[in-house]
Amino acid sequence: MKKIAFSLVVAVLICACSGRNNKPRGTGDSVTNDSLVTIDIKYATGFSVRDSAGIRLVDVGKNDHFALVHADDVVVPNGYTKVRVPIKRTICMTSLQLSNFTVLDAHDVVKGLTGTKNLFNKDILQRVKDGRIVKIGMEGNFDPEMVLAAHPDIIFISPFKRGGYEPIKETGITLVPHLGYKELDPLGQAEWIKFVGMFIGKEQEAQDIFDGIEERYNAIKSLASKSEKRPTVFSGEMHSGTWHAVGGKNYLAQIFRDAGADYVLDDEETAGENLEFETMYALAAKADYWRILNSFPGDFSYEALKSSEPRNELFQAFKERKVIYCNMKKQAYYEMSPVQPDILLKDFVAIFHPELVDSGYQATYYKLLK
DSSP states (O other): OOHHHHHHHHHHHHHHHHHHHHHHOOOOEEEEEGOOOOOOOOOOOOOEEEEEEEEEEEOOOOOOOOESSTTOOOOOOTTTTTEESSSOEEEEHHHHHHHHHHHOOOGGGEEEEEEEEOOOHHHHHHHHHTSEEEEEETSSSOHHHHHHHHHOOOEEEOOOOOOOHHHHHHHTOOOEEEEEGOEEESSHHHTTTHHHHHHTEEEEEEHHHHHHHHHHHHHHHHHHHHHHHOEEEEHHHHEEEEEEEEOTHHHHHHHHHTTTTTEESSSSOOOOEEOOOHHHHHHTOOOEEEEEEEOOOOHHHHOHHHOOOOGGSSSSHTTTTTTTETTTTTTTTHHHGGGHHHHHHHHHHHOOGGGGTTTTOOOOEEEEOO
């Protein structure tokens, strides 16, 4: 009975969405000059863009292809899914995706989220509270009725997680992969601002914002490269008997290098690695700095770090009080750092090479643990 009821809801809402999308657009929805902006992708590797006969063709990864159009009667190339832009309603699956909408001042377009854990943005929290944004459940355990209640034109997804998209696919709503999390270059991850900008009609604004990020990032990187000394740094901590560290090709490892430091792992791994304590100690016993990101309740300290694993006090970085720390319960790390790699970089430069940064610099994310 539930299945029949859900199918009826799906059918009704699909018809409603279809009817809404077919309405002529007035001046408020008119195509802006942004549709003529040339999208130049310089760092991101997960998507590409080309224009053909007035249609913007967007390829995401190897298997997903979208034709962004401003009228329903446009014929698109075979293999491409037509998307009428600018979209007015969507669902975000991750904080990384949400950061793109925040920096583009486009919260009005966001009508659904997976959750609000570690979310700081007051505007988003208020929208969830008053019902303008609905919570659809976590990946792998979506609430299809809440998905439909958001009336999304498209849904941005992150295919690397637990999935659970099959019930959503039945609605006919277009699913658009957002692969920013796969980027190995910090500027490549931030460049996904342009990707979202194309769908919401803010191409020029996205281009301008990214240009500023790029300019600041490269200026700080150039400054750090002038330092004669390159300290060493390692990352992560023990959880459930294993050490969780980012790989040597991870975007964070690249930020370390751009900040004028050497990361102790120089392997080809791009994501996280689970290592034994002895393995990490052999690599990092004499490292200058130790970077930690967690959600510790209360004030994290060297005492807390030692309590979690007594052997932590053996590291030189622990002994010399050179632990670099960010608490996700106090900083909007995943919510905003994807679009602020320049700020992340400056935080690290201020620690690795304080002589290169103004003495009054106030870090945003990472500071030396006191």
